[in-house]
Amino acid sequence: MNKSTLPLPPPVFLLIGVVAVSFSSILIKWSEAPASILGMYRLLFTVLLFLPFLPWREMKILFKNSTLKEWLMLAVSGVFLGLHFLFWMESFSHTTVASAMILTALEPVFVVIGAYFLFKEKTSKVGIISILIAVSGSVIIASGDIGVSKTALYGDLLSVLGTVAVSVHMLAGQELCRKMPSIIYSFAVFLIGGLVLFVYNICTNVSLIQYDIKDWWIFLLLALIPNIFGHALFNWLLKYVDATTISMAILGEPIGAIILAYFLLGEMTTVSQLVGGMIVMISVMIFLKYKAAELEKVMALQEKSNIS
Structure with missing residues (x-):
């Protein structure tokens, strides 16, 4: 990896990305549009912003040479990205930013579980223990929200479903990301996800255009800030x-979102959210660091065998 060509140190760009994605939940809370509309326009507006920068000739060659399996994986990745936005954005209508955001930190847990069943990737005892601890933290958050209302618990469930969906999106796309430039992959799955939500809105008779000017600005800002200045x-x-460094940085999103929610939305954090959130974040950090150490060992062994 070439770090010398960056105009600024990597932590500066990581901080910009974390702040950008942290604004996602705030923008969602500020809008009165349905979650399916927010997700659809967030994805499709991002697609439009990508258009001037796409390598069209490379895309044509890449898609022409793609196998049926790769097309299916691309479709699955895009469909579940759309479902992620549908469930996750809807969760903010029922629960707090703190609960919805902390539960998304469980994504590595679901990715590991899925990788075990789909690709037979094994996890060490340390990894399994950290996963169990992370799950216990989410249970603490959910149990605290039971005392708030059944609606809050329903919002927690939607957040978890959204996290499961984005984990499937990641698993389906992990091989594709190695074979194509990130902008082409992102463009394709954003387009598919946006079309999935478009069909959902048509089938459920959700209005596509009757929204206030404030909501249209939020649609655009969701595409520009968390998608372009964040995920892209x-x-x-x-x-x-x-x-792994990027995964660790993204764990700062719930923290940033909770701080922004306090100052911009006036949302207070409960004891169960604080305790459960700390447990989830610390356990996921331990898990990611351990996975990074395992990867370094594997790469070192491969280099040693190549030399010998």
Whole structure:
């Protein structure tokens, strides 16, 4: 990885990305539009912003040479990305920013579970223990929300379903990301996800255009801030820093979102959210660090065997 060509140190770009994605939940809370509309326009507006920068000739060659399996994986990745936005954005209508955001930190847990069943990837005892601890933290959050209302618990469930959906999106796309530039992959799955939500809105008779000017600005800002200056920036940084570093940085999103929710929405954090959130965040950090150490060992062994 070439870190010398960056105009600024990597932590500066990581901080920009974390702040950008942290604004996602705030923008969702500010809008009165349905979650399916927010998700649809967030994805489709991002697609429009990508258009001037797409390598069209490379895309044509890449898609022409793609196998049926790769097309299916691309479709699955895009469909579940759309479902992620549908469930996750809807969760904010029922629960707090703190609960919805902390529960999304469980994504590595679901990815590991899915990788075990789909790709037979084994996890060490340390990894399993950290996963169990993370799950216990989410249970603490949910149990605290039971005391708030059944609606809050329903919002927690939607957040978890959204996290499961984005985990499937990640698993389906992990091989594709190695075979195509990140902008082409992102463009394709954003387009598919946006079309999935478009069909959902048509089938459920959700209005596509009757929204206030404030909501249209929020649709655009969701595409521009958390998608372009957040997720697209993280994808670009993969050329300069390792994926684990970015994963660790993204764990700052719930913290940033909770701070912004306090100042911009006046949302207070409960004791169960604080305790459960700390347990989830610490356990996931331990898990990611351990996975990074395991990966370094594997790469060192491979280099040693190549030399010998």
